Amino acid sequence: MTLTVLLLLCLLAFALRRRRPAATRAVLVLALLLVAAIGCGPIPAWLMRGLQDDYAATPAPHWQARNAIVLLGAGTFRDPIHGTLEPSFFANGRILAAVAQYQSCHAAGGDCKVLASGGDALHNGAPEATVYRDTLVRAGVPAGDVLLEDRSLSTWHNAQYSKPILDTYAPQHTVLITSGLHMRRSLLYFAHFGIQPQAVRGDLIEPLWSFYPLSWNFTVADAALHEYVGIARYHVYNALGWNAPRVR
Numbered sequence: 067m068t069l070t071v072l073l074l075l076c077l078l079a080f081a082l083r084r085r086r087p088a089a090t091r092a093v094l095v096l097a098l099l100l101v102a103a104i105g106c107g108p109i110p111a112w113l114m115r116g117l118q119d120d121y122a123a124t125p126a127p128h129w130q131a132r133n134a135i136v137l138l139g140a141g142t143f144r145d146p147i148h149g150t151l152e153p154s155f156f157a158n159g160r161i162l163a164a165v166a167q168y169q170s171c172h173a174a175g176g177d178c179k180v181l182a183s184g185g186d187a188l189h190n191g192a193p194e195a196t197v198y199r200d201t202l203v204r205a206g207v208p209a210g211d212v213l214l215e216d217r218s219l220s221t222w223h224n225a226q227y228s229k230p231i232l233d234t235y236a237p238q239h240t241v242l243i244t245s246g247l248h249m250r251r252s253l254l255y256f257a258h259f260g261i262q263p264q265a266v267r268g269d270l271i272e273p274l275w276s277f278y279p280l281s282w283n284f285t286v287a288d289a290a291l292h293e294y295v296g297i298a299r300y301h302v303y304n305a306l307g308w309n310a311p312r313v314r
Contacts, residue, residue, distance in 0.1 A: 105279020
């Protein structure tokens with residue numbers, strides 16, 4: 067997304083180069099400033115601050131008699147040597163957090179279920195929820211305590227399709243686990259369907275401050291902009307009446 071903006075600025079400068087040389091120079095200077103501000107860290111740091119700072123700390127959950135731990139998917143990949151599907155790199159922190167929360171809940175004496183939510187959005191041949199369940203079981207979570215929501219292809223679907231499963235189980239306390247930068251949008255979508263979980267982040271993503279532009283910082287900025295676009299789209303769709311009815 068950031069590279070698209072920079073490319074559009076370069077194309078604009080090219081289009082103005084003969085008729086408006088002063089404007090051309092201004093556009094090129096703006097493009098260079100953006101490259102520095104994004105690549106060296108300031109812009110991605112500012113964007114991330116508004117997304118994940120509120121979820122940096124991990125508060126202790128107040129476990130009840132019945133508890134649900136909702137684990138949102140972050141993709142899968144196929145092992146090129148063994149041909150098996152495994153959770154993606156960005157899912158590992160979430161899965162580890164889900165196991166830790168399950169152990170904490172189990173130690174408190176409550177009934178605990180982990181709801182793995184995620185379909186096969188990347189068309190790898192199996193839903194994320196199924197792949198994550200196998201990983202959770204290998205990490206010590208009993209298979210009977212793992213619920214599956216294996217249809218969702220987006221965060222909106224995560225919330226929409228998890229709703230009936232949670233209604234059936236009827237937990238007294240619900241924890242939502244996803245990445246820090248993804249939490250704000252996820253909570254917004256889940257609240258739309260009447261779910262008010264406690265937020266537990268699986269990881270935090272930070273830019274790298276540098277004296278020269280780094281590709282990692284462009285990646286972080288793109289990830290943050292994706293979240294802000296998703297939040298803005300939610301409000302626009304609500305205003306236009308395009309979202310599913312809100313659950314109170």
